[in-house]
Amino acid sequence: MFLQSVKMAWESIRSNKMRSILTMLGIIIGVFSLVVLVSLVSSATHSISNEVSGLGSSSLQVQIMDDKDNPLSLEELLEFEGQGDIGLVAPLTTRTMGVKYGSKSENSAVYGSTPEYQKVQDVTLSCGRFLKESDQYNHTSVAVVSKDVVTSIMKMQNVEEALGKELHINGQNFTVVGVMAKKDSTSSLFSQADYTVVVPYTTLTRMSGVSREILSFAVSAKDGDLSSAQKTTGDLLMKRLEQDKKAFYILNFNSVMDALNSVMATMSLVLGGVAGISLLVGGIGIMNIMLVSVTERTKEIGIRKAIGADRRVIMQQFLIEALMISLIGCGIGVGISWGALRVAGIFFKTFPIRLSPGVVVLSIAFSMGIGLIFGIYPANKAAKKKPIDALRYNG
Amino acid sequence: MEQSSKYESCREVIVLKDVSRIYQVGDETLRALDHASLTIREGEFVSIIGPSGSGKSTLMNIIGLLDMADEGEYYLDGLEIRNYSEHQLAKVRNQKIGFVFQNFNLISRMDARSNVELPLIYQRVPAAERKKRVQEALDRVGLAGRADHKPSELSGGQQQRVAIARAIVTRPSLFLADEPTGNLDSKTGEEIMELFHELHHAGNTIVLITHDPGVAAQAERRIHISDGHVTEVE
Ligand SMILES: Nc1ncnc2c1ncn2[C@@H]1O[C@H](COP(=O)(O)OP(=O)(O)OP(=O)(O)O)[C@@H](O)[C@H]1O
Ligand SMILES: [Mg+2]
Numbered sequence: 001m002f003l004q005s006v007k008m009a010w011e012s013i014r015s016n017k018m019r020s021i022l023t024m025l026g027i028i029i030g031v032f033s034l035v036v037l038v039s040l041v042s043s044a045t046h047s048i049s050n051e052v053s054g055l056g057s058s059s060l061q062v063q064i065m066d067d068k069d070n071p072l073s074l075e076e077l078l079e080f081e082g083q084g085d086i087g088l089v090a091p092l093t094t095r096t097m098g099v100k101y102g103s104k105s106e107n108s109a110v111y112g113s114t115p116e117y118q119k120v121q122d123v124t125l126s127c128g129r130f131l132k133e134s135d136q137y138n139h140t141s142v143a144v145v146s147k148d149v150v151t152s153i154m155k156m157q158n159v160e161e162a163l164g165k166e167l168h169i170n171g172q173n174f175t176v177v178g179v180m181a182k183k184d185s186t187s188s189l190f191s192q193a194d195y196t197v198v199v200p201y202t203t204l205t206r207m208s209g210v211s212r213e214i215l216s217f218a219v220s221a222k223d224g225d226l227s228s229a230q231k232t233t234g235d236l237l238m239k240r241l242e243q244d245k246k247a248f249y250i251l252n253f254n255s256v257m258d259a260l261n262s263v264m265a266t267m268s269l270v271l272g273g274v275a276g277i278s279l280l281v282g283g284i285g286i287m288n289i290m291l292v293s294v295t296e297r298t299k300e301i302g303i304r305k306a307i308g309a310d311r312r313v314i315m316q317q318f319l320i321e322a323l324m325i326s327l328i329g330c331g332i333g334v335g336i337s338w339g340a341l342r343v344a345g346i347f348f349k350t351f352p353i354r355l356s357p358g359v360v361v362l363s364i365a366f367s368m369g370i371g372l373i374f375g376i377y378p379a380n381k382a383a384k385k386k387p388i389d390a391l392r393y394n395g
Numbered sequence: 396m397e398q399s400s401k402y403e404s405c406r407e408v409i410v411l412k413d414v415s416r417i418y419q420v421g422d423e424t425l426r427a428l429d430h431a432s433l434t435i436r437e438g439e440f441v442s443i444i445g446p447s448g449s450g451k452s453t454l455m456n457i458i459g460l461l462d463m464a465d466e467g468e469y470y471l472d473g474l475e476i477r478n479y480s481e482h483q484l485a486k487v488r489n490q491k492i493g494f495v496f497q498n499f500n501l502i503s504r505m506d507a508r509s510n511v512e513l514p515l516i517y518q519r520v521p522a523a524e525r526k527k528r529v530q531e532a533l534d535r536v537g538l539a540g541r542a543d544h545k546p547s548e549l550s551g552g553q554q555q556r557v558a559i560a561r562a563i564v565t566r567p568s569l570f571l572a573d574e575p576t577g578n579l580d581s582k583t584g585e586e587i588m589e590l591f592h593e594l595h596h597a598g599n600t601i602v603l604i605t606h607d608p609g610v611a612a613q614a615e616r617r618i619h620i621s622d623g624h625v626t627e628v629e
Contacts, residue, residue, distance in 0.1 A: 011505075015504045299500075303502055304513070304517075305461075305485065305488075306461055307513060307517065308489020308517040309517055310482045311482070311485075313485075387461045391461065
């Protein structure tokens with residue numbers, strides 16, 4: 001019986017193609033805007049949070065703006081380790097320098113740091129090793145480089161090849177001892193290529209034009225509790241920098257992420273709400289057409305009742321018809337959205353755009369709800385017609 | 396049904412006692428049926444005749460459970476129908492009664508086959524059997540070759556045959572026909588009447604409304620009606 005009702009509904013939709021499509025249009029547009037807008041926002045959120053987590057969301061980044069003519073030394077910095085909730089500390093003294101291999105040269109960020117850098121910044125190695133304590137003592141000229149340095153500057157496909165090769169940095173030779181794996185941020189919203197070179201802090205500060213003072217460093221938390229590590233770091237720096245809270249800045253990527261996520265969630269909600277309203281309007285369109293259809297088919301309803309349809313069967317037929325219109329409309333809307341997002345993805349390369357499965361499920365549920373809600377009134381109107389009145393009706 | 400009719404040929408299928416149908420039009424009360432009483436037995440072929448507006452269709456709609464009497468009692472197959480639910484009424488219409496109307500009342504966007512199939516769908520007959528019975532019914536009214544035609548692609552006589560096929564496909568024992576030949580020429584009308592005679596010979600009860608004395612004369616019994624009163628039963 002249910003299957004028969006579905007068949008009948010389908011035939012009725014098909015026998016009035018133009019009108020069915022016009023009715024669906026409201027739902028199609030509603031679903032399209034809902035799916036596209038929410039997918040765009042969620043794609044953007046996804047790639048931004050990937051970028052941010054790529055920058056090291058498991059650590060705090062500290063900048064000292066004003067050292068009160070009393071610069072922080074590495075020894076002082078290392079004393080921070082283990083205090084309160086602070087786990088490890090790594091200096092992030094950085095300069096942009098020309099990195100040269102063969103004839104190719106590119107400006108790269110060169111970090112002077114300690115072995116702790118690996119843990120604090122959550123670095124995974126593709127091959128080789130990271131900096132060692134002995135590199136620090138001996139001021140060795142070794143470098144750990146990012147994958148892009150190997151592929152783009154050294155022009156090697158295989159990262160293993162780079163090990164043991166010499167890079168020229170600021171006129172000094174450095175032996176590549178390790179290659180860092182790429183963070184799984186697939187996009188490139190902030191940087192086109194990631195040219196990063198990490199060398200021992202002691203080696204970097206011996207190079208010309210680099211002072212020994214520490215103006216930037218990273219802090220990890222003991223038990224992953226970044227906000228209390230942030231508090232401890234803040235307290236220590238306040239003491240060290242004459243109680244001037246404007247002298248330094250602590251960036252906690254976790255709270256940046258939280259803020260970002262809540263902004264994006266609000267955006268999704270607002271855009272989704274606007275799209276939802278157009279879906280609702282589409283629903284009213286369905287009700288309108290179903291009411292016309294009920295009046296138009298009064299005679300048919302009478303005939304069906306005369307030959308044995310009861311109220312439930314008629315109700316079911318019209319409800320299924322309304323549901324089908326809204327679900328087919330939803331399907332078309334999702335299909336068009338999928339196509340539009342694919343096309344947008346071809347032209348818009350800043351971040352990858354994908355259909356958000358959540359919003360597809362949501363729009364299917366929403367369309368079903370709308371089909372049901374706006375179908376019930378016309379269906380009931382059809383079902384409660386008295387057989388004789390319906391048969392006598394002359395439209 | 397066809398077997399038992401021999402032994403119970405006196406069984407009363409339709410019993411109306413003082414049935415009235417009252418319409419309120421503006422301030423006026425109109426008794427379309429006024430204390431009508433009649434009895435129709437199983438296997439009878441009865442015609443109902445009377446002038447236009449006398450209440451023939453009203454009577455027929457009450458007998459066919461399409462309308463409800465405002466006063467009086469109606470027993471169908473010995474059961475008082477007053478207390479039937481909407482669902483039960485639909486079921487009785489579906490299983491026991493075959494309707495044939497003056498204006499055919501076919502669903503215009505469905506072809507002949509689907510129109511005939513519809514009552515079987517409401518009976519939840521499985522698809523394979525439906526197909527077989529629809530074919531049989533169309534064969535019986537001589538329309539096997541027109542199964543794919545929509546009503547608009549059929550002549551009046553052919554449309555009425557489709558309607559008769561739809562009525563017989565559920566194998567009911569009671570046929571109600573409201574001027575089935577009213578919209579047809581006399582030759583086509585004769586052919587349709589032939590089908591009713593066949594149904595009657597097969598043991599079914601037939602109630603047929605007509606204006607045409609020639610058609611009425613073909614019935615075993617005539618019930619006259621005027622101004623909502625059953626005036627004469629021959
Ligand atoms: N829904 C209605 N509302 C008001 N009056 C009605 C209604 N239906 C029928 N009537 C009246 O009831 C009376 C009987 O109508 P009915 O249709 O039974 O006549 P009939 O004998 O079938 O006539 P005809 O031979 O023309 O078909 C008529 O006077 C008609 O105006
Ligand atoms: Mg009439």
